[in-house]
Amino acid sequence: MKIKPANPKGVKDLLPREMARRNYILDKLREIFSKYAYQNIQTPAFERLDTLMGKYGEDEKLLFKILNSGEYLHDETVQTLLKSEIYDAKEITPKIATKGLRYDLTVPLARYVAQHQNDLSFPFKRFQIGAVWRADRPQKGRFQEFTQCDIDIVGSKTNLHEIEILYIINDFIQEIGLKAKVHINDRKIFDAIGQLLKLDDSQKKQISILIDKKEKISAESYSNELTEILANEKDFEDNTKFNNFIDIMNSTTIDDLIQKGIPKEATESLQFILENAPNPELIQFDLHLVRGLDYYTGTVFELKPIDINIGSIGGGGRYDDLTSLFGLERMNGIGFSFGLERIEFCLDQKEIFEFKSSNMIRIIILHLIENTKELISLRKNILENASKNLIIDIYPEKSKLDKQFQYADKNKFDYALIYGDSEQKQGKINIKNLKTFQQETLNLDDLTKFINKNI
RNA sequence: GAGGUCGUAGCUCAGCUGGUAGAGCAGCGGAUUGUGGUUCCGCAGGCCGCGGGUUCAAGCCCCGUCGUCCUCCCCA
Missing domain, CATH: 3.30.930.10 (Bira Bifunctional Protein; Domain 2)
Structure with missing residues (x-):
């Protein structure tokens, strides 16, 4: 149902x-x-x-009163009250409810x-x-x-x-x-x-x-x-x-x-x-x-x-x-x-909700390779070594690039890390600024340094 | 506690005096085999809140019920 x-x-x-x-x-x-x-x-x-x-x-x-738990309905006084013709909430309530929401x-x-x-x-x-x-x-x-x-x-x-x-x-x-x-x-x-x-x-x-x-x-x-x-x-x-x-x-x-x-x-x-x-x-x-x-x-x-x-x-x-x-x-x-x-x-x-988008920087790691472990350790590595306040997400599955970018867009990420088969072979990684559309290719080892310095 | 309003696709809503459902957006697929806010094409998606009644026939009328929004009372 x-x-x-x-x-x-x-x-x-x-x-x-x-x-x-x-x-x-x-x-x-x-x-x-x-x-x-x-x-x-x-x-x-x-x-x-x-x-x-x-x-x-x-x-x-x-x-709001809370109905008692357990066998309270078998209580003799409750039984009498329920059977009696006279229905009086004031009498029954304390018998069946002894707690209330604040x-x-x-x-x-x-x-x-x-x-x-x-x-x-x-x-x-x-x-x-x-x-x-x-x-x-x-x-x-x-x-x-x-x-x-x-x-x-x-x-x-x-x-x-x-x-x-x-x-x-x-x-x-x-x-x-x-x-x-x-x-x-x-x-x-x-x-x-x-x-x-x-x-x-x-x-x-x-x-x-x-x-x-x-x-x-x-x-x-x-x-x-x-x-x-x-x-x-x-x-x-x-x-x-x-x-x-x-x-x-x-x-x-x-x-x-x-x-x-x-x-x-x-x-x-x-x-x-x-x-x-x-x-x-x-x-x-x-x-x-x-x-x-x-x-x-x-x-x-x-x-x-x-x-x-x-x-x-x-x-x-x-x-x-x-x-x-x-x-x-x-x-x-x-x-x-x-x-x-x-x-x-x-x-x-009053539309005064301009809470300054927090000072956290949002990064998404795009999912383009089969080896998920590598992406997980990439994230671990950045989180441990970067000096900035970062939020890092990994796109959950390998799929078409434009779909992944759409996800990044809707979730307001600031940067995307692009690490696919070709980058993997060369030991490189692309980092793309999603606001300015600018993209840079780095050596994988320089990524944290780059983040600390440039974003 | 009293009164009113509304309930149709995931969302926002059309749906005529009753004749068994439609749009936009979102989703998915494609145009575009690794680059996102645009465009085009296609697909899928519905116990018309729920229960009963009237009727040959109900999304539409009637009753009940659950929920929404609102007014009074009161309150944050």
Whole structure:
């Protein structure tokens, strides 16, 4: 039976040239992360479900769960559940799935830190690059498997880290030549607004969703929705509440906020960060930035490209208590995650992928004689003795010359070595520059010398 | 989770109001017996995503399913 070659939904294969681009981006990120003293770690692709559950809020349903292996279906409770008329996924799921694919790299980090606390020294700065999985419906810039490039600092409260992260972002986008802005806010400010206006938890939740999408909806539906959220109690106060809220949200500076009654404590860390940011052009104070992930408690930021419609290409924030869920108290964390696929998309759009063809020189040995061994040892000889960075391929079989040249052409070789029966007899070899079409005949023994000197 | 779009040769796509498939590119062979980005000629390549239904007849219509791309929600 023939099986149709196709990927499952939402995942992609990568062609060599796509992989080359990714590596271009990843090399830059790794270099910058390392330069700022972050250490590389790795965690498994899947985690215990209890590690993952309860940390992502609404999006929890996007977790990929892994069916248990073995005889779990014979378990009595599962049998009862399966036979019962009442089908309740909430009851069955934990019986048949106890593992899940990681949803991000932050929660696994919290687990990792709690688990290995004795082997780590704090503050712990780490970077991690890896795939994460979300059972989302795919669309532009959104996949079920994608790569996050994370930096996090665990075990330090100071806002120096926010500033450091901003420096890293700045370095990176300059390095790759991308125009983007970091939107920044602090959840403490939103909480303070809530307190000031005496909003209850459900109102806060609804409003946070609303302000997050303010840019996308009309002013009219914004104020309609806002009225609806605020006006579920009958008193006249609601109207002033509405006006107060609008007034506060229109603030463009921290001073503005303080004047409107937001306590200093809520704003001072953001103030400090803004004052010390690397590049004022880069940063935008954005009161409407919320971010959905439940675990953030302080600074939040999002990196958005200018003129490219792809959403954010990175995001992060401060989470004050993530490790306490794993029994490690009073461990503050802050991190940021770059989304590899979306960065790739941006570079693609802007056509700024002129990654200098590496300084490797590509040589192909054409296959014109029966004795393959001689070609293999020719390659070995050159690789061992040449002082240049060479990539050397041997055409796999003896065949027509023009075919071999076509292969060389398509694979962008720089030089071809022509060594056939006549050269073999005379102890010569031809080296042809495939860009200039120029060809030279050398003594076989002089080949390495020639390569070192002339190419 | 809601809505839309598309699925035909390796790739990009045509295929009329239903009458059992076509182009370009790529591949292979030749013109050209050891010199590549051009040209010309030829060859091969298809469960028309999969399953069911309607019909004398389905690539085309209907239902389901898998996948693609996109919008909303949310997010990297």
